[in-house]
Amino acid sequence: MRFAIFSTLLILVPLVSLRADEPASATADPLAAILRPHLKSTVSVLLKHYRTQRKYENADFPMPKRKFDEFKAEIRSELAASLGVTDWVVRSPRGKASPIAQHYEDRLLKTIHLHGVRVELHAVTLHPTGLVVPMAVCLPAGDAPAAGVCVFSGHTSRGLHDLVVNTDSYQQGAAIRLAQAGFISIAVEKIDTGYLSRHGSVGNDENVAATLMLSWGSVLRSHQLRACLAATEILAGHARTDEAKIGATGVSLGGWLAVQTAMLNDRIGAVADFGRKTRSVRTDLKASQYKGQGDLCHIIPGMLRLSDRNLLPVVLAPLPMLAGHGRKDAGSHKEHAANFRAICEAQYDALGASANYSYLIHGGGDTMPSKEMVAWFNERFSD
Numbered sequence: 001m002r003f004a005i006f007s008t009l010l011i012l013v014p015l016v017s018l019r020a021d022e023p024a025s026a027t028a029d030p031l032a033a034i035l036r037p038h039l040k041s042t043v044s045v046l047l048k049h050y051r052t053q054r055k056y057e058n059a060d061f062p063m064p065k066r067k068f069d070e071f072k073a074e075i076r077s078e079l080a081a082s083l084g085v086t087d088w089v090v091r092s093p094r095g096k097a098s099p100i101a102q103h104y105e106d107r108l109l110k111t112i113h114l115h116g117v118r119v120e121l122h123a124v125t126l127h128p129t130g131l132v133v134p135m136a137v138c139l140p141a142g143d144a145p146a147a148g149v150c151v152f153s154g155h156t157s158r159g160l161h162d163l164v165v166n167t168d169s170y171q172q173g174a175a176i177r178l179a180q181a182g183f184i185s186i187a188v189e190k191i192d193t194g195y196l197s198r199h200g201s202v203g204n205d206e207n208v209a210a211t212l213m214l215s216w217g218s219v220l221r222s223h224q225l226r227a228c229l230a231a232t233e234i235l236a237g238h239a240r241t242d243e244a245k246i247g248a249t250g251v252s253l254g255g256w257l258a259v260q261t262a263m264l265n266d267r268i269g270a271v272a273d274f275g276r277k278t279r280s281v282r283t284d285l286k287a288s289q290y291k292g293q294g295d296l297c298h299i300i301p302g303m304l305r306l307s308d309r310n311l312l313p314v315v316l317a318p319l320p321m322l323a324g325h326g327r328k329d330a331g332s333h334k335e336h337a338a339n340f341r342a343i344c345e346a347q348y349d350a351l352g353a354s355a356n357y358s359y360l361i362h363g364g365g366d367t368m369p370s371k372e373m374v375a376w377f378n379e380r381f382s383d
Contacts, residue, residue, distance in 0.1 A: 044287035051283065056307040061314065061343045062350035068317070075306060075315050076263050082302045083222040088229045090265040096243055098233040103127050103226070106234050114165060117179040122234065126226050133227045134195050136164045136187045137238060138179035147245035147381035148184040148235045150261065150268070151175040152228055154252030154366075155295070157197070157204045159190035171251055172370040181374045183381075186235040190253070191224050192297070210296035220297040221260075228261040236267050245269065245381045251368040252276055253297065259313050270320040270380045272373045276366060277325045277336035279308045310339040317344065318353030322376045324360030326367055333361075 056071060063071060080086045088100050105125040112119050120137040140146055151174045153159030158166070164187050167173030175187035189196055192210070197203030210220040236243045247270040248258035255275025262268040280293060281304070293299055303309070313323060323340065325332035341359050348357040358376075362369040 041287055043290055047281065047285070047287055047290060050281065050304055054305065054307055056311055058310075058339060058343060061311075062346040065351060068347065068351070072315050072317075075312070078302065078306055079260065079300065079312075080264055082300055083225060084218060085222060085225055085229070085264065088226055088264065090229070090233070090267060093236070093243075093267050096237045096241075098237055100229065100233060104230040104233075106230075115167065115173070115176050115180065117176050119164060119176075124227070124230050124234065126223070126230060129223065131191065131223060131227075133191055133230075134160055134189045135227075135231055135234065136160060136175060137235070138164065138175045138185045138187065139240060140179050140182045140184065143240070145240055145242045146182055146184050147247070147377070148186070148238070148241040148243075149175075149178050149377055150228065150232050150235055150246070150248040150258070151178065151185050151187045152231075152248065152250035152254040152257035152261070153188060153190040153193070154250060154254040155193075155204075155206075156190070157193060157202050159193045160187055161194055161202075163187035170365075170367045171254070172368040174249065174251075174368050174370055174373065177370045177374055178377070181378065183374075183377065184235065184238060184241050186231045188227050188231045191227055192220065206295070206297055210299075214296075219299050219301060221300055224257065224297065225260060225264070228257050229265055232261060232265045232267055243267065247271065247377050247380070249368075249373055249377075250274065252366050253295070256298070256309075256312075259316065262319065263312070263315055268319075270377065271316060272322040272376055273313060274324055274368055274373075276329065277310075277323075277332035277340045279310045279335060279339060280304060281308060282335070310335075311343070313340065314344050314347050317347045318351045318356050320356045320380050322358050322360060322373070324362060324369065324372075326362050326364035326369075328363075328365035332366070336361075 080089050088103060090099055093099060107123045109121045109123055118139040122135045124133045124135055126133060151163050153163060154171060156162050162169035162171040163173060163175045167176060175185040178185040192205045195201060197205050213220055235241055236246055246267050248262055248268045249272040250258045251274040255273040258271050259273050262271050325336055327333055344357055348354050360372055
């Protein structure tokens with residue numbers, strides 16, 4: 001048997017060598033030499049098209065007020081329309097009554113105590129899908145009215161848990177820390193994560209949920225923003241919330257959700273945005289380096305036609321904003337200066353509101369700087 005196997009190997013080796021030594025003309029692709037000089041990769045062509053066809057670029061800023069108002073209105077309108085949430089937009093709200101109350105149903109499940117804070121656990125049903133999203137309202141001591149802050153989850157396998165239970169997570173239990181500092185906060189689950197994952201307490205189903213929604217005809221961000229907009233209304237309507245003092249914050253994806261929720265809901269009067277300071281498609285990116293949109297939850301159909309995502313935060317000007325990133329977050333550290341900070345500072349200054357914008361580079365990575373965030377809201381909402 002050993003001799004038979006050895007003989008077979010002796011026969012195979014020459015055959016492989018012969019194939020390798022065949023003339024190039026016999027193995028060459030007869031189409032490639034003809035087509036190659038006339039073709040470019042689809043990725044390179046599309047990248048060039050999207051870059052050259054965008055309506056707004058960094059160089060357009062700062063804008064004079066009238067032009068900026070037009071830009072602002074267009075981006076907000078397109079964001080709502082592209083996500084199919086136009087009927088969820090809240091403009092010039094009056095009092096605690098929610099103008100979008102018909103779109104969701106809020107149920108208080110139970111009140112518990114965590115980290116010395118009273119926590120109301122809510123189950124919020126979003127129409128028309130019937131998606132039930134867990135939220136936690138964290139209440140400071142006493143019964144006096146207080147400023148409120150919406151806290152949105154970043155990428156994690158334990159979204160709500162990391163905002164309310166685990167104060168050592170990269171999200172630093174931000175909702176609990178705000179309540180400990182005297183704010184009323186509401187924390188919102190990432191709708192494909194944690195308590196909404198198929199495991200029921202920890203997990204991440206983002207790609208599964210996103211592709212299912214795309215097949216149906218919607219995108220993940222539509223449903224996540226509905227949850228964020230409902231949370232804003234629930235917080236504003238809470239008996240202890242001073243509805244004239246509502247902010248929004250988050251880290252990573254949560255920072256982007258804070259910005260976009262504030263774009264669509266006028267109740268939010270201040271934003272602490274620690275979303276990653278990177279673009280969807282860098283101008284210096286080569287086609288060979290492009291790996292597609294990394295997080296399916298960030299896809300917003302049609303928005304790249306108007307601008308890259310780095311221009312979304314400037315839409316909030318002159319709303320008070322604390323923006324920032326961690327020094328150890330290499331991508332943000334590389335891109336923030338030219339593509340975020342400089343643009344926002346210039347536009348806020350052009351609107352005569354430079355005092356409303358500040359930028360923080362903290363010592364961590366893609367993490368929530370909880371102490372600085374709490375201190376900033378304290379300063380903004382102090383009487």
